[in-house]
Amino acid sequence: MEPIIRTEKLNHVYSAGTPFEHAALVDVDLCAYPGEYLGIIGHTGSGKSTLIQHLNGLLKPTSGRVMVEGTDIWSSKEATRQARFRVGLVFQYPEYQLFEETVYKDISFGPKNMGLDEHEIDRRVRSAAAFVGLSDAALDASPFELSGGQKRRVAIAGVIAMEPAVLILDEPTAGLDPVGVEQILGNIRDYHRAKNATVIIVSHSMEEMARTAQRLVVVNEGRIPLQGTPTEVFSHADELEKMGLGVPRMTRVFRRLRELGADVDPSVYTVDQAKQAVLNALKRKGVV
Amino acid sequence: MALKDITLGQFFPGKTLLHRLDPRAKILLLICYIVALFTAKNLAAYALAFGFLAVAVVISRVGLKALLRGMKPVVFIVIFTALLNILYTTGQGEPLVAFWVVRIYWEGLRTAFFMVIRILMLISCTFLLTYTTSPILLTDALESLLGPLKKLRVPVHELAMMMSIALRFIPTLIEETDKIMSAQKARGADFESGNLVQKAKALIPLLVPLFVSAFRRADELATAMECRCYHGGEGRTRMRQLRYQLRDYLALAVGLALCTAVWLLNSLGVF
Numbered sequence: 414m415e416p417i418i419r420t421e422k423l424n425h426v427y428s429a430g431t432p433f434e435h436a437a438l439v440d441v442d443l444c445a446y447p448g449e450y451l452g453i454i455g456h457t458g459s460g461k462s463t464l465i466q467h468l469n470g471l472l473k474p475t476s477g478r479v480m481v482e483g484t485d486i487w488s489s490k491e492a493t494r495q496a497r498f499r500v501g502l503v504f505q506y507p508e509y510q511l512f513e514e515t516v517y518k519d520i521s522f523g524p525k526n527m528g529l530d531e532h533e534i535d536r537r538v539r540s541a542a543a544f545v546g547l548s549d550a551a552l553d554a555s556p557f558e559l560s561g562g563q564k565r566r567v568a569i570a571g572v573i574a575m576e577p578a579v580l581i582l583d584e585p586t587a588g589l590d591p592v593g594v595e596q597i598l599g600n601i602r603d604y605h606r607a608k609n610a611t612v613i614i615v616s617h618s619m620e621e622m623a624r625t626a627q628r629l630v631v632v633n634e635g636r637i638p639l640q641g642t643p644t645e646v647f648s649h650a651d652e653l654e655k656m657g658l659g660v661p662r663m664t665r666v667f668r669r670l671r672e673l674g675a676d677v678d679p680s681v682y683t684v685d686q687a688k689q690a691v692l693n694a695l696k697r698k699g700v701v
Numbered sequence: 702m703a704l705k706d707i708t709l710g711q712f713f714p715g716k717t718l719l720h721r722l723d724p725r726a727k728i729l730l731l732i733c734y735i736v737a738l739f740t741a742k743n744l745a746a747y748a749l750a751f752g753f754l755a756v757a758v759v760i761s762r763v764g765l766k767a768l769l770r771g772m773k774p775v776v777f778i779v780i781f782t783a784l785l786n787i788l789y790t791t792g793q794g795e796p797l798v799a800f801w802v803v804r805i806y807w808e809g810l811r812t813a814f815f816m817v818i819r820i821l822m823l824i825s826c827t828f829l830l831t832y833t834t835s836p837i838l839l840t841d842a843l844e845s846l847l848g849p850l851k852k853l854r855v856p857v858h859e860l861a862m863m864m865s866i867a868l869r870f871i872p873t874l875i876e877e878t879d880k881i882m883s884a885q886k887a888r889g890a891d892f893e894s895g896n897l898v899q900k901a902k903a904l905i906p907l908l909v910p911l912f913v914s915a916f917r918r919a920d921e922l923a924t925a926m927e928c929r930c931y932h933g934g935e936g937r938t939r940m941r942q943l944r945y946q947l948r949d950y951l952a953l954a955v956g957l958a959l960c961t962a963v964w965l966l967n968s969l970g971v972f
Binding site for chain 2: 509
């Protein structure tokens with residue numbers, strides 16, 4: 414399958430030519446495929462935020478190319494502009510970017526910048542609000558009167574309203590309570606399913622990634638040392654540990670059980686898989 | 702656009718004698734120097750002041766390039782002052798140049814020359830202070846020097862604290878601006894094209910969140926300070942104690958010596 418986003422030998426150097434020179438990305442080749450739910454994991458300062466800001470043309474690569482739907486996004490001004498709309502990027506703590514008088518106006522900021530007509534803007538704002546579970550009454554409220562979790566959802570709706578083919582979210586659940594986390598992840602899954610959009614989530618929560626992502630990309634010191642399905646990635650527990658990332662709690666428990674001599678499959682990472690693995694082990698022993 | 706790259710406050714960290722001097726001594730030395738500069742009347746006095754500055758620049762290891770870069774914004778003022786002095790000073794004797802309404806006298810050239818030198822040296826020595834002293838030390842020093850004003854009920858500590866906090870939050874706010882700008886650009890905001898009105902309007906999505914977050918931060922900081930029982934300057938001790946050392950007294954002596962020398966040279970009346 415043709416990737417929807419592809420980076421070729423992407424390099425980014427901060428403060429080039431000064432004593433503070435620092436290579437944030439080194440020869441990164443990343444692919445994201447249409448309709449995929451991709452997770453990017455990495456330590457603070459690993460370069461993951463720099464990487465995602467290249468994918469919609471907010472940062473210009475020092476060298477290398479970024480291709481979105483087959484076009485180099487830096488080939489022309491129009492290509493860069495289109496990349497911003499085709500690839501929606503939700504920053505960390507996006508609620509701090511709200512500025513309009515009403516929620517409705519704030520969500521319509523993106524679509525308005527795309528130059529859409531009144532009717533289409535209205536449709537997109539309402540559909541985006543529905544995705545994140547905002548009622549019509551909430552649309553007329555001031556975004557500054559809402560709760561933290563609601564603000565976050567308004568901000569995400571602001572990007573969803575541009576109906577991007579690729580939705581990238583940087584730590585979308587940071588600082589939310591468990592209920593808020595589930596709601597946001599649910600909203601993102603709904604968008605993923607309904608639009609068959611590519612979703613890229615950046616996180617350092619292994620548990621969350623294990624549950625949601627189909628494929629994982631690990632970023633460390635500006636490179637991609639590991640990628641693959643969660644099972645593949647989490648089987649490299651020692652390497653992940655060295656990068657300061659670790660594996661999901663469930664995987665850790667099962668690796669420990671294995672070390673203690675229990676005949677269980679160590680490549681589990683969710684509670685459901687854990688239950689199945691325990692049942693399988695017991696079955697083999699003939700207990701159940 | 703990388704706002705982070707803009708250098709704010711021009712402190713160059715270093716370990717030279719000028720860096721290690723007590724900031725209060727440095728401020729007092731600067732005052733001495735400015736007094737000397739403004740009382741200088743003849744070439745010999747200016748030469749002395751210039752020599753003093755040159756030695757200070759060499760000691761500080763700041764580099765001529767950095768110093769000259771600081772001059773850029775004042776070039777216009779300097780040229781303007783020079784022109785005004787050349788054109789409007791009338792002297793005795795014959796004008797050197799005379800056409801239409803323009804009369805340029807020898808005295809005009811002389812005043813202009815001294816004025817330009819004076820402004821340039823004034824700026825250089827103040828820059829030298831900010832290049833070699835961290836902003837936090839500067840505010841500490843100001844608080845200490847203005848201490849006596851507390852008796853007159855001037856809220857010296859509060860003013861110094863406000864200055865420290867403002868300085869502390871400049872990089873934070875710049876980072877925040879960068880972030881909000883990126884976030885709005887990701888939603889298709891355009892900060893670069895359009896005419897003046899359009900550009901000003903484009904700033905609203907940037908300024909509103911920035912103000913909101915500045916107020917939020919101020920609120921959080923106030924709470925955090927109250928939680929640690931901050932109650933103003935009364936009886937408060939410091940982590941960085943400022944203490945005069947021998948070199949600081951020597952620096953002050955040099956400053957006073959400079960003023961005296963300039964005063965003596967003035968009375969010599971050369972040039």
